[in-house]
Amino acid sequence: MDETDLRLDGNAVAGMMAELFGFEMTVEWGGCAGCGAVNQLGALLVYAHGMGVVACCPDCGRNLFRIARGQGRWWLDLRGLAWLQLDEQARMSR
């Protein structure tokens, strides 16, 4: 198994993102801080490992965000995201 086989996409972390953001995130749009490409989060390339996930820009491959979880906490590194657009219609209902 190499990197290709371990690569998934934003759909694989839909549940995690919904839990963290309170929106259905795969339909939401984000801008890459590296190349400026605009994509829905469902299209992001995602690498998941034991401690968390890394999401990358499908256009330039740069890291967009990292999410890790442990010891009762979530860590979000969002430096690769220039912006995120959240549509009220995608807000998760309680």
Place this chain on the structure above:
Amino acid sequence: SHIELAIERLDDGEVSPYLAGELRKGDQLELRGPIGGYFVWEPDQGGPLLLVAGGSGVAPLMAMVRQRAAAGSDVPARLLYSARTLEDVIFREELERLDAADDSLTVTYALTRAQPAGWAGYGRRIDAAMLEEVSWPTGERPLAYVCGPTRLVEAVAGDLVALGHDPSRVRTERFGPTGVP
């Protein structure tokens, strides 16, 4: 309500052997969802619709096929489904029934490992030539949904774009071991 789970057993998997082998009628599962609006097709989005499935990747595409049938939609739809053998095809009876009953739905199989005697269909992995034969002409601007193992999904999506299809009308969902916390 009735929810159907399609499980692919990964021999070294953490969850699938339990779901496919240990679960018994009456056992309870906790489910979260439905979640995920990106890899979704609704009849009012129109088409024509191209669905490309690799193995268990047919699961979300089957939901679209069923939704389309339930809505009585006549949006033209073509499903290209890659499986190792005919015995590995999931939802086979239902697909054959829907295909036979609906002129605007076509189901095509690509059997990659073994084919039944007298098989006149595809007997190889999905490639650009096959996609060109099966898919809609680019001028029809189909909505394409591709789901299955990462390698298949990325190869098919790349081939569709290379054939001239609009990348913004090609959606992908990669299946694989997740290890997501």
